[in-house]
Amino acid sequence: MSLAPRLPERPGAEAVAAKGWLAAHRWLLLRRASQIFFLALFLTGPWFGVWITKGTLASSLTLGILPLSDPFIELQSLLGGHLPTLTAITGALIVLAAYLLVGGRAYCSWVCPINPVTDAAHWLHRRLGFSKGWQPRRTTRLWLLGLALLGSAVTGTVFWEFVNPVTIFHRTLVYGLAGGWFVILAIFLFDLVVSRRGWCSHLCPVGAFYGQLNRFALLKVSARGRAACDNCMDCFAVCPEPHVITPALRGTGPDGSPVIRHFDCTNCARCIDVCAKDVFGFAIRSDRSEVSVRPHLAPES
Amino acid sequence: MAPISPERRRFLENGFRAAAGAACAGLVIGLLGERARALPPTALRPPGALPEDAFLSACVRCGLCVRDCPYDTLRLADLLDGPAAGTPYFIAREVPCEMCEDIPCLAACPTGALDPALTDIAQARMGLAVLIDQETCLNWQGLRCDVCYRVCPLIDEAITLEMQPNPRTGVHALFIPTVHSEACTGCGKCERACVLEEAAIKVLPLAIAKGELGAHYRWGWKEKEKAGQPLVEGIIDLPDRAPPGALPGGRSEP
Ligand code: SF4
Ligand code: SF4
Ligand code: SF4
Ligand code: SF4
Ligand code: SF4
Numbered sequence: 001m002s003l004a005p006r007l008p009e010r011p012g013a014e015a016v017a018a019k020g021w022l023a024a025h026r027w028l029l030l031r032r033a034s035q036i037f038f039l040a041l042f043l044t045g046p047w048f049g050v051w052i053t054k055g056t057l058a059s060s061l062t063l064g065i066l067p068l069s070d071p072f073i074e075l076q077s078l079l080g081g082h083l084p085t086l087t088a089i090t091g092a093l094i095v096l097a098a099y100l101l102v103g104g105r106a107y108c109s110w111v112c113p114i115n116p117v118t119d120a121a122h123w124l125h126r127r128l129g130f131s132k133g134w135q136p137r138r139t140t141r142l143w144l145l146g147l148a149l150l151g152s153a154v155t156g157t158v159f160w161e162f163v164n165p166v167t168i169f170h171r172t173l174v175y176g177l178a179g180g181w182f183v184i185l186a187i188f189l190f191d192l193v194v195s196r197r198g199w200c201s202h203l204c205p206v207g208a209f210y211g212q213l214n215r216f217a218l219l220k221v222s223a224r225g226r227a228a229c230d231n232c233m234d235c236f237a238v239c240p241e242p243h244v245i246t247p248a249l250r251g252t253g254p255d256g257s258p259v260i261r262h263f264d265c266t267n268c269a270r271c272i273d274v275c276a277k278d279v280f281g282f283a284i285r286s287d288r289s290e291v292s293v294r295p296h297l298a299p300e301s
Numbered sequence: 302m303a304p305i306s307p308e309r310r311r312f313l314e315n316g317f318r319a320a321a322g323a324a325c326a327g328l329v330i331g332l333l334g335e336r337a338r339a340l341p342p343t344a345l346r347p348p349g350a351l352p353e354d355a356f357l358s359a360c361v362r363c364g365l366c367v368r369d370c371p372y373d374t375l376r377l378a379d380l381l382d383g384p385a386a387g388t389p390y391f392i393a394r395e396v397p398c399e400m401c402e403d404i405p406c407l408a409a410c411p412t413g414a415l416d417p418a419l420t421d422i423a424q425a426r427m428g429l430a431v432l433i434d435q436e437t438c439l440n441w442q443g444l445r446c447d448v449c450y451r452v453c454p455l456i457d458e459a460i461t462l463e464m465q466p467n468p469r470t471g472v473h474a475l476f477i478p479t480v481h482s483e484a485c486t487g488c489g490k491c492e493r494a495c496v497l498e499e500a501a502i503k504v505l506p507l508a509i510a511k512g513e514l515g516a517h518y519r520w521g522w523k524e525k526e527k528a529g530q531p532l533v534e535g536i537i538d539l540p541d542r543a544p545p546g547a548l549p550g551g552r553s554e555p
Binding site: 045054055056058059060061067069070073074077078081082083084085087088091094137139140143144146147151152155156157158159161162163167168171175176177178179180182183193247 | 315320322323324326327332333334335337354355357358359360361362363364365367368369376377379380381385386387388409410411412413414417
């Protein structure tokens with residue numbers, strides 16, 4: 001990728017200066033709170049005996065009534081030759097509907113327990129000034145997605161679950177197992193040393209599956225204030241999938257819409273945080289409106 | 302042949318590379334999966350579990366069965382435990398299944414990997430108890446341990462004590478713990494309770510524990526009963542010859 005200006009070393013510094021630290025980290029903090037919240041739902045039971053959600057991200061029961069199931073896992077099970085019960089199908093449909101509203105890969109940014117790990121690896125990666133390392137194509141994950149589905153059908157198993165780090169790690173936390181810690185360490189080191197943003201942005205087929213829901217999802221990020229963009233490149237530096245920004249920000253997409261339509265966008269909203277000019281904001285996918293610049297006053301004192 | 306344009310070549314190369322990479326990954330995962338299929342013989346699935354092959358496509362590794370087992374019998378397999386990672390199992394010698402009447406583990410399963418068709422826990426077939434070592438089983442030596450028999454929830458159906466002469470003393474009896482596959486659920490309480498350092502009675506997967514007749518094989522006496530008469534007419538019954546005292550009841554052939 002040839003980005004004309006160099007990516008900034010400390011992205012967001014300008015936004016902090018313009019909006020204050022808190023406003024420049026609002027979505028990041030919310031996102032971390034959400035990740036903790038979804039983990040806590042599962043952990044209050046085994047840790048404190050207060051049962052809110054039983055099970056794991058693969059399938060769970062909340063407050064004894066709300067069944068939720070991972071549609072990707074159920075799909076593999078179905079291809080593996082098992083007809084899931086009504087409970088599992090209902091649970092998967094509820095999850096599907098939810099992510100069609102908030103954006104498929106919101107799963108990645110707001111729920112998945114691997115995200116804090118790979119985010120931490122990326123943060124350290126930048127701090128240590130490591131080079132990109134091995135960068136497989138971003139479409140590799142689509143091949144792995146295909147492999148998971150094909151493998152399920154051919155072997156009659158839930159194929160990706162033999163190795164899925166997402167559920168292995170979640171199970172390790174919720175059921176107090178040991179093995180998942182090694183998997184997490186491996187992913188952390190892979191992202192830190194071998195491949196920048198290697199796992200979540202290039203390989204993980206779970207993210208790729210939820211990305212497919214993004215093709216139809218309602219909630220999107222829009223570069224609606226793009227007229228004010230001063231090419232500081234901060235958003236490109238923080239975005240885990242920077243290729244999704246260009247068409248919206250530069251209006252080079254097929255219809256020139258400011259909405260980030262690319263299905264790889266995780267709705268993490270970090271671009272909203274770090275933009276000193278407030279170019280980005282949440283919008284629904286059909287909303288093509290643009291806003292004019294709303295200049296920031298430097299925070300008092 | 303027209304030379305391939307550089308773009309087209311790159312495109313083909315990239316596609317080929319990704320496909321080969323995915324195939325390698327598939328091979329590794331496939332091998333892992335094949336290994337998981339061979340469930341270790343000490344690992345028993347919860348009541349109602351589908352046969353192992355079907356189970357691997359049905360169970361999503363959520364652990365809801367584990368959570369609702371009141372006796373903490375079930376656990377989820379860790380990465381190196383042997384059963385496919387994340388699937389539920391139990392080790393009879395550690396914590397056996399208490400055969401709950403309402404089968405809460407099965408009721409909790411969202412996917413049907415534990416088959417809801419099982420409504421009577423006595424019909425569960427988690428495995429089959431086998432008195433695997435006659436050389437250490439105390440009852441086989443003529444003692445009255447009887448523990449495996451006493452703890453069986455289906456006492457006198459799944460396990461009975463069969464009396465036979467004790468050839469060591471010549472005057473006493475042996476009470477042989479004998480498991481009956483038409484009733485044993487494989488709950489593992491007998492294995493758990495066996496007083497030896499290493500249990501002489503063990504619950505094994507049905508596929509290991511049971512023999513199977515050839516499809517062509519018939520028991521002559523059963524066929525005779527079914528037909529109500531000998532299947533072959535006019536068989537001559539020759540006199541049995543044996544040394545005096547060798548036949549039951551000290552008889553010798555007249
Ligand atoms: S890409 Fe995969 S591992 Fe990364 S956050 Fe998304 S689901 Fe989790
Ligand atoms: S475009 Fe914005 S919301 Fe989407 S992934 Fe990148 S930083 Fe996150
Ligand atoms: S029947 Fe009862 S004791 Fe046995 S595994 Fe199920 S819940 Fe646990
Ligand atoms: S509840 Fe069912 S799907 Fe979940 S781990 Fe147990 S057997 Fe598997
Ligand atoms: S496993 Fe043992 S205790 Fe359980 S039903 Fe069979 S014989 Fe009885």
